[in-house]
Amino acid sequence: MSKQDGSGRQVTAEPTDDATATIFHVDMDAFFASVELLERPELRGLPVVVGHRSQRSVVTAATYEARKYGVNSAMPMAIALRKCPHAIILEPHFERYKHYSQQVMSMFDDVTPLVERLGIDEAFLDVRGSLRLLGTPYEIATRLRQRVHAETGLHCSIGIASTKFVAKLASSVAKPDGLLLVPHRETLAFLHPRPISALWGVGGRTEEVLRGYGLATIGDVAAAPLDMLVRAIGAAGGQKIHELAWGRDPRHVTTESEEKSVGHEVTFESNVGDADRIRSELLRLSDQVGRRLRAAGATGRTVVLKLRFGDFETITRSKTLAEPTDLGRRIYEEVRGVYETSGHAGSLSRHPTPLRLVGVRMEQLAFEGSSGGAVGLWDDDADWREAETTMDALRARFGPGSVTSASLLGGSTKRISRGDRDTNGAAQRGASATDAS
Amino acid sequence: MKFQVNRDVFSDAVSFAVKLLPQRTTLPILSGVLIEAHEGGLTLSSFDYEVSSQTSIAAEVDEPGTILVSGRLLADIANRLPNAPVTFTTEDTRISVSCGSANFSLLSMPVEEYPTLPAPGEQSGVVPGDAFSLAIAQVAVAASRDDVTPVITGVQLEVTENALSLVATDRYRVAVRGIDWDPGTAASTQTLTALVPARTLQEVGKTFGNASTLSVAITGSDDRELIAFQADNKIVTSLLIKGNFPPVKRLFPETVENYAVMNTADLVEATRRVSLVLEREAALRFTFTIDGLTLEAIGSEQAQASESIDALLTGEDTVVSLKPQFLLDGLGAVHSEFVRISFTKTENPNKPGPVLITSQSSKDQPGADSYKYLLQPNLLLR
Numbered sequence: 001m002s003k004q005d006g007s008g009r010q011v012t013a014e015p016t017d018d019a020t021a022t023i024f025h026v027d028m029d030a031f032f033a034s035v036e037l038l039e040r041p042e043l044r045g046l047p048v049v050v051g052h053r054s055q056r057s058v059v060t061a062a063t064y065e066a067r068k069y070g071v072n073s074a075m076p077m078a079i080a081l082r083k084c085p086h087a088i089i090l091e092p093h094f095e096r097y098k099h100y101s102q103q104v105m106s107m108f109d110d111v112t113p114l115v116e117r118l119g120i121d122e123a124f125l126d127v128r129g130s131l132r133l134l135g136t137p138y139e140i141a142t143r144l145r146q147r148v149h150a151e152t153g154l155h156c157s158i159g160i161a162s163t164k165f166v167a168k169l170a171s172s173v174a175k176p177d178g179l180l181l182v183p184h185r186e187t188l189a190f191l192h193p194r195p196i197s198a199l200w201g202v203g204g205r206t207e208e209v210l211r212g213y214g215l216a217t218i219g220d221v222a223a224a225p226l227d228m229l230v231r232a233i234g235a236a237g238g239q240k241i242h243e244l245a246w247g248r249d250p251r252h253v254t255t256e257s258e259e260k261s262v263g264h265e266v267t268f269e270s271n272v273g274d275a276d277r278i279r280s281e282l283l284r285l286s287d288q289v290g291r292r293l294r295a296a297g298a299t300g301r302t303v304v305l306k307l308r309f310g311d312f313e314t315i316t317r318s319k320t321l322a323e324p325t326d327l328g329r330r331i332y333e334e335v336r337g338v339y340e341t342s343g344h345a346g347s348l349s350r351h352p353t354p355l356r357l358v359g360v361r362m363e364q365l366a367f368e369g370s371s372g373g374a375v376g377l378w379d380d381d382a383d384w385r386e387a388e389t390t391m392d393a394l395r396a397r398f399g400p401g402s403v404t405s406a407s408l409l410g411g412s413t414k415r416i417s418r419g420d421r422d423t424n425g426a427a428q429r430g431a432s433a434t435d436a437s
Numbered sequence: 438m439k440f441q442v443n444r445d446v447f448s449d450a451v452s453f454a455v456k457l458l459p460q461r462t463t464l465p466i467l468s469g470v471l472i473e474a475h476e477g478g479l480t481l482s483s484f485d486y487e488v489s490s491q492t493s494i495a496a497e498v499d500e501p502g503t504i505l506v507s508g509r510l511l512a513d514i515a516n517r518l519p520n521a522p523v524t525f526t527t528e529d530t531r532i533s534v535s536c537g538s539a540n541f542s543l544l545s546m547p548v549e550e551y552p553t554l555p556a557p558g559e560q561s562g563v564v565p566g567d568a569f570s571l572a573i574a575q576v577a578v579a580a581s582r583d584d585v586t587p588v589i590t591g592v593q594l595e596v597t598e599n600a601l602s603l604v605a606t607d608r609y610r611v612a613v614r615g616i617d618w619d620p621g622t623a624a625s626t627q628t629l630t631a632l633v634p635a636r637t638l639q640e641v642g643k644t645f646g647n648a649s650t651l652s653v654a655i656t657g658s659d660d661r662e663l664i665a666f667q668a669d670n671k672i673v674t675s676l677l678i679k680g681n682f683p684p685v686k687r688l689f690p691e692t693v694e695n696y697a698v699m700n701t702a703d704l705v706e707a708t709r710r711v712s713l714v715l716e717r718e719a720a721l722r723f724t725f726t727i728d729g730l731t732l733e734a735i736g737s738e739q740a741q742a743s744e745s746i747d748a749l750l751t752g753e754d755t756v757v758s759l760k761p762q763f764l765l766d767g768l769g770a771v772h773s774e775f776v777r778i779s780f781t782k783t784e785n786p787n788k789p790g791p792v793l794i795t796s797q798s799s800k801d802q803p804g805a806d807s808y809k810y811l812l813q814p815n816l817l818l819r
Contacts, residue, residue, distance in 0.1 A: 322586040323608070373720065373758065373816030375788055376608040377688055 011178035017136045020184035021160045023253060024125040024141060025167035026108065029155040029176040031121035032061035035100050036090045038153050047087045051077050056269060060092050064176055076312070097121075104148055104156070111144055116253045122171075124164055126253040141179050162187065163249035165200050172198075187247035192219030199241050200249075206233055221245040262300065264288045265359025271310045273354040275344070282339060283332050284408050285360040290328030293362060294392060299324035300362025303331055305338045308357035317342050323376060324366055329384040335360050438502025438527045440474045442494065444536060447479075447523050448515040450494045453671060454481040455508040457488045457640055469546050470508040472525075474498045482554055483508055488637050489554045492671045504532055505546040514541055555674050557665030558656025561629060562620040564601060566648030566668060572603050572614040573642030575770040575808050580635035581607035588680040592638050594655075594664075596620070596629040604685060605635060610763055611685045612770065615807040619650075631655045631664045632678040641666050641673050689811055690793065693779035695752030697725045698797050701776040705768050707732050707744045712761035714740035720758040720815040725750050725778075749800055755780045757792060757814040767794040767810035775800060789814045 028034070032050045037043055047066035051059045057077040069084035081087060101120045108115045111134065114126040127140050134140045141158045148156050155177040159170025162184040170190070174180035182190045196215055197207050209232050215221050221229065222245035229238035243249065264285045272278060282305075293300060304318040317338045325331060344352050379385065394403045454470050462468050462485055471482045476498060482491040504527060514534065515523075521537035527545065534541040573592070581589040593604040601618035604611065645651045648668035655664050655677075662677040712721055714736035722733045730748035735741050757780070768776060773796035783790035791813045796804025 320585055322583065374609065374718070374760070375813060375816060377606070377611065377685070377791060377811070377813040378608070378683070 008173070009175065009178060010173045010180060012138070012174075012181045015136075015142075016138050016181055016183070018138070018181060018183040019131060019136060021162045021167075021181055022126055022128040022131070022137055023161055023164055023167045024127060024137070025159040025161075025164070025171040026123050026125060026144070027157050027159075027171045027175070028104065028121040029157055030061060030063050030067075031100075031154070032092060032097055033063045033066075033090075034154050035096050036061075036093070037063070039096075040090070043088055043090075047071070047084050048090060049077075049080055049084070049087045050090050050092050051080075052091065053077070053089050056267065062087075100152055100154065103152055104154070107144065107147055107151070111140060114253045114255060116255060124167065124253045138179075138181055141181070145177075145179060163247060164251050164253065165244050165249040166191065166247060168200075169194070169198055188222070191245065191247055192217060192222060194218050196221055196241075199244050201237065201240060201244075206237065209233055218245045260365065261304075261361050261363045262289055262292050262296070262298070262365065263304070263306075263359055263361025264292075265306060265357055265361075267308075267357045268355070271354030271356050273352050275352055278339065278344070278355060278358055279336060280407055281358055282335055282360060283328075283405060285358065286332035286335055287328035287405065287408075289360055289362055290326055290331055290388060291392065291395075293326035293365075294388070297368035298365045299326045300331075301325075301364035301366070302362065303334045303338065304359075304361040304363055305335050305342065306357070306359035306361065307339075307342065307344060307355055310354050310356050312356070314357075315342070318363070320364070323380075324364070325381070327381050327384050327388055329388065330381050331360065331362060438474050438504060439499040439525065440479065440496045441499075441522050441524045442479060442496040444515075444518050444520055444523050446494050447496075448518065450479070450481050450492050451508075451512045451515045453492050453644065454483045454490050455512045456644070457490050457637060457673065458483050458508050459485050459487075466505065466546050466550055467552075468508055469505040469551070470511055471503065471505050471548070471551055473503045474525075475501050484552055484554050486552065487634075487676050489674045490672070491554060494670070502527060503548050505548045505551055506532060506543050507546070510543070555663055557667060557672055557674055558654040558663065559623070560621065560652050560667075561623050561655045562596060562601070562618050563650045563652055564616060564618055566645045566651045568616045569601075569651055570642040570646035571772075572616050572808075573638050575772070576603040576605045576612040576614050577635045577639050577642075578605075578766040578770055579607060579610045579612035579810070580605040583607070587678055588632065588682055590635055591632040591678040591682070592635050593682040594631045594633060596655075598626070604682070606683065606685045609760075610767065610810060610812045611688060612767075612811075613686065613689070613807075613809045629655055630682075631662070632680070632682055633664055633675055634678060637673070637675045644671065644673065645669075688791065689809060690779070690781040693781055693793060695755060695782075696777050696779035697730065697751070697755075698749045698775055698777050698800055699730060699746060701768055701771060701774060703746045704730075704776060705765060707746050708761050708764055708768075711742045711744050714742045715761065718760075720760050721764075722756065722758050722817075724754075724756045725780075726754045752780075756817065757789060758817050759792070759812065759814050763812055764794075767812060770810060771796040771804070771808060772806075773797055773804045777803065787816075789817065 033048055036050055037048065045065060047069060048063045049059055049066050049071060050061040051057050055078050059071060059073050059075045059077060059080045061073050062071045066084055066087050071080045071084050071087065097120055105117060105123065108123055108125055112125050112127045112130045116124040127137055130140060137160050141160055145156060145158060148154060157171050157175040157177060158179045159167045159174055160181040161167040161170050166182055166187055170180040170182050195217060196202050196210050199218060199221065213228065213232050215224055221241055226238065226242050229242050232238065266281060266285065301324040302318050302320045304316055306314065306316045308314040319334055319338050321334060391403045451470060458468060467485045473480045474496065478493060478495040478498065480491060480493050483489065519537040519539060523534065523536045526533050530545050532543045532545050534543065577592055580592055584590060589606055595602045596618055599618055600615050602613060602615045604613050645666060645668050650668065652667040657663050663674055664677060665672060665674045708721065711732045711734045715721065715734045716736055724731045725748060727750055729745050731743060731745045733743040771794060775797035777795045777797045779793040781790040781793065791811050794810040794812060796806055796808060798804050
């Protein structure tokens with residue numbers, strides 16, 4: 001993980017007219033926290049943390065002042081307050097973030113039509129087609145940063161490179177409030193000294209494996225024989241990081257990104273060990289996922305169960321289905337099966353470890369029409385399909401709470417204040433309700 | 438151990454024994470072929486705990502013994518040997534193979550670790566090899582290749598008195614064929630079923646296509662059900678797939694009044710041609726009218742195609758959308774000059790009724806065989 005506190009910052013100070021680097025990665029600086037400070041200017045320069053003042057809550061965002069104390073987004077609030085006891089806690093206001101996000105994104109649209117949004121506070125831009133009209137990439141980026149600040153009071157950092165990967169890395173190095181341009185010919189010099197964790201797709205486990213092979217920097221990965229990387233982390237991964245290590249990243253900036261998953265998850269107010277309560281929570285979450293799939297005209301083929309234990313250890317287990325589905329009941333049956341074999345429930349563990357969070361997600365989505373209209377000869381779920389489409393119609397007419405499964409009535413599970421966190425595709429695309437910039 | 442064997446006989450036996458070996462195996466010894474030399478000749482066996490093959494051939498055995506050698510390597514060597522008698526001798530852990538002027542030295546794997554092959558059970562009945570082989574080829578095309586649902590990766594064999602039926606499906610189509618079954622003394626009024634992995638059954642079909650009669654034994658206790666096929670000194674056994682095969686036979690309509698008859702080769706050719714412009718997973722549109730059949734493909738923006746062929750329609754004009762490969766699989770399996778495509782009615786307005794493909798010996802004479810191929814059309818998208 002790169003440090004989030006702005007140490008090791010590096011920026012391009014001199015104007016440069018290099019035009020080999022046309023891909024921007026624009027990232028708002030401590031977006032949620034900065035938006036909150038717009039309303040509370042007197043708190044500028046102080047360690048501010050956005051989140052709920054509850055022991056169970058997590059940090060949604062933190063200012064750079066708070067980060068210097070080691071506070072990071074997604075960290076439990078209790079730990080954050082231990083690290084920085086005098087931090088000022090502000091409640092999040094998601095509607096404000098959305099408003100500013102739209103305002104900033106529309107400024108990106110003025111620069112180029114090729115804008116790939118990554119969640120709420122970052123985007124890739126390809127300015128290749130705008131050079132003649134708007135000047136060099138350096139000039140475009142400098143003006144964009146000035147405009148964002150002038151019109152919103154917020155700061156953003158921009159990484160400019162010839163590929164998406166390097167641009168993203170550059171913006172993280174330039175933070176906060178910086179601009180870093182990596183000309184094509186300097187790509188390798190920029191990349192190779194950096195730690196392998198900066199490579200796209202190298203996280204905890206992979207990093208450990210690669211370190212086991214004596215690889216510490218991106219330069220080491222570049223110099224390593226490809227077949228060794230393939231042996232270490234598999235054919236697809238090995239190939240990919242080798243390409244990235246040589247600055248090769250074929251991905252274009254694409255304007256519309258399809259949703260890759262639909263999911264819901266819930267954090268309990270107090271940890272839950274009772275397997276029956278977990279099962280009924282899975283039913284409720286599965287229902288919600290099914291409803292969302294049907295509303296989007298999509299089906300999913302892989303169910304993913306996510307369990308987070310009291311100690312924050314998180315496991316995910318998945319299963320691929322024979323047939324794609326958009327039915328809550330089918331999703332529940334499958335995710336329930338996954339849960340029963342996860343080791344959490346079952347006769348072996350009479351007192352299962354309490355869970356902090358459960359989540360249900362559908363992946364491998366297919367959208368209406370993409371299958372060419374293929375249908376099976378028979379449908380194992382014909383009756384459920386009828387029931388759930390009827391429920392959809394009732395909800396559309398009488399409101400979302402009008403019908404639900406009988407087993408979900410009564411003993412409602414107490415959930416953390418903000419209710420369910422929506423883990424819709426946005427989370428997959430790099431953003432989530434936590435602000436990592 | 439020492440023996441001498443005819444080159445062609447040996448090569449055939451080895452290639453039979455290795456045919457059903459898995460491409461990859463977790464235990465190296467399971468990739469071996471076990472050769473036992475005894476007074477009467479040789480027995481060659483392979484086994485991977487799922488499927489076993491065993492064959493006996495004549496050989497001049499000077500010194501009995503047992504060896505285990507890499508199956509694929511031995512098969513490759515046997516295929517390339519010059520036309521001369523083959524001599525095997527063992528020296529410690531090495532096996533030397535000589536044939537004419539060629540000599541090989543192979544490493545022997547530990548025989549004592551090799552598992553015992555399952556013994557075939559008592560014969561359940563007998564089928565004609567050629568009819569069985571053809572039926573397998575016709576039906577297995579419809580079996581699913583997706584391991585997510587193991588039960589439909591098999592071909593379901595069902596024996597009732599004097600008939601054996603074979604059924605396979607992948608949810609989009611169902612193929613069914615019946616052949617004669619001679620239960621011999623094992624006659625029973627009970628229905629006997631066996632769900633055999635389609636890949637294994639296809640190899641069985643190829644292996645025993647020339648056998649005049651093939652003995653079949655279905656046996657098993659609750660957790661280990663086994664089928665054995667036996668003819669011409671060759672035995673293949675396979676574990677059965679566990680689980681219940683979906684009751685797909687009831688999807689077939691009792692009667693259909695709406696159907697069209699076409700020349701099979703014409704339809705195959707036209708389907709292949711028109712589907713050239715289709716994108717993957719896309720379907721062709723088939724319009725049946727009194728004037729004939731029109732095939733239309735709307736592929737990408739770049740290309741479209743259409744073609745009309747003769748068709749004799751009985752009943753109403755009909756439009757269906759079919760995946761070309763699924764249709765071609767059915768057309769390739771009917772083995773008749775003409776083919777009948779019947780349109781079934783459906784009660785579900787959101788789903789077209791399945792089409793039934795059967796053989797037709799002439800324009801107005803249905804075929805004599807019992808092959809049926811039921812195919813679910815795609816939704817009509819345009």
